[in-house]
Amino acid sequence: MGTEPDAPPDSNLASLQERLDTEAVTFVDAMNDELSTLIEGADHLGFDYLVGDVSDCGTSSNGHLHFDLVHNDSSIHCVCFQYRVSRLDADLEDGLQVAVKGDLSYYEDGGSVSVVVEDVVTVGGGVYQETYEENRQLLAEDGLLDPDTNQDLPELPSTIGIVTSADSDAREDAVTSIHERYPDVDIVVHDTTVQGIDAMAGLMEAISVLDDDAAVDVIVLTRGGGADKHLRVFNETPLCRVIHNASTPVVVGVGHENDRTLADEVADKRVMTPTHVGGIVPEKATLVDEMETLSTRLDATYETTVADTLETYQRDLDQAYDSHVETVCTELRTDLDHAYETLATERLTTLQNRLDSASDQYDERRKHRQQTAQYRRQRRLLIAALLVLGLAVAALAAYIIL
Secondary structure (H helix, E strand, O other), X not given: OOOOOOOOHHHHHHHHHHHHOOOOOOOHHHHHHHHHHHHHOOHHHOOOOEEEEEEEEEEOOXXXXXXXXXXXXXXXXXXXXXXXXXXXXXXXXXOEEEEEEEEEEEEOOOOEEEEEEEEEEEEEEOHHHHHHHHHHHHHHHOOOOOHHHOOOOOOOOOEEEEEEOOOOHHHHHHHHHHHHHXXXXXXXXXXXXXXXXXXXXXXXXXXXXXXXXXXXXXEEEEEOOOOHHHOHHHHOHHHHHHHHHOOOOEEEEEOOOOOOOHHHHHOOEEOOOHHHHHXXXXXXXXXXXXXXXXXXXXXXXXXHXXXXXXXXXXXXXXXXXXXHHHHHHHHHHHHHHHHHHHHHHHHHHHHHHXXXXXXXXXXXHHHHHHHHHHHHHHHHHHHHHHHHHHHHHHHHHHHHHO
């Protein structure tokens, strides 16, 4: 089955006019075509030079120079085609105040107005550049730019607070970069606008809320790249003072790598882009590898230490044992010698006493034997005397008888 061809625009317009009950109906391309004719043909919008500060200056891949021309809170896009870039006398950079000569052009496809640049004259330092330098000087005088006042970030924060627009690429890039390195870190996102009239109050409030949260270890203030005019809130002194006075360490990652703001300088740490926010946490895989390596080294060291300690203890124990045994043996030998001497003395004394006792007994027995022998001799003498006397008596008796 084929498809019906697109209806002619005129028939679509007629149908819509009938449906909407009005003839004042047009399509976007038709309106943009009319706007282009109106703007580019309006003599009262013509100018010789358009003056403002250069912002978000850069060259596209096809060599065209693009930048915004900013004055107060208004800006207009400027483009200098590649064939004219080399003819410009001015070296454009963000912050310069320039006078641009060119024509207004309405880009119908995008519905935007630009200045097609023919020439650029440098007028001087931009108005905002002067404000920036004044703010920087004021912060420096108050000591907010002194790196010695920066707080150290924790090596492994458990909770990180992020101040940014919740639906921005910066929020996604920051969260992704953190969790790719350490998935276990908790993240608290405080949603706030990061540009416009309400940005400064919102950013200051968000930092204060996270600073009062005891669970938050680090505060990250971040946003993606943008025109210089969109980053100006990060150069305001009230915001810089809130960052500096926070008791929680503050990390700032604003814009692209080449974007620098005063908030970067007063922060405790600067990261180049939201994608680099992850660098404030270590890589978990690296920590795991280091832990495994340290664990292996610890086990080996423990085993070596235990073995060396046991060997030392065993050697000390052997030496202590030998020394103790030698001491005990010496003491026992001394005690034995002393005991032997004491025992020998006592034995000798006993033997002497026994000898003395035996000698006394022997003397007594000898005396007794001597006394007995003497008694026997005396008895024999007495008997002999008695016999003699008996014989004498008998002889006398016989004599008498006779």
